[in-house]
Amino acid sequence: MREENTPTNDARSLADSIQLLTTREARMKLRISQWKLYDLFRSRRLDSVRIGRRRFVPAEALRAYIQRISRESFA
Numbered sequence: 001m002r003e004e005n006t007p008t009n010d011a012r013s014l015a016d017s018i019q020l021l022t023t024r025e026a027r028m029k030l031r032i033s034q035w036k037l038y039d040l041f042r043s044r045r046l047d048s049v050r051i052g053r054r055r056f057v058p059a060e061a062l063r064a065y066i067q068r069i070s071r072e073s074f075a
Contacts, residue, residue, distance in 0.1 A: 020049065020056035029062060040065075 047061035
């Protein structure tokens with residue numbers, strides 16, 4: 001039986017494929033303040049992209065940052 005593209009399935013696949021996180025989502029994942037997140041942007045330790053006036057964090061950049069700080073803490 002073939003699974004049809006229903007609104008629920010479309011929403012689920014969209015949520016699984018999100019590549020850009022809002023600054024709020026990134027802060028929540030890292031459990032840091034807004035000030036600290038923007039400090040990471042300014043120091044270029046965490047990449048971000050701007051679309052219009054909004055800033056987003058690529059999901060891959062967040063994963064790379066977490067891996068980098070994990071390696072640093074065990075070094």
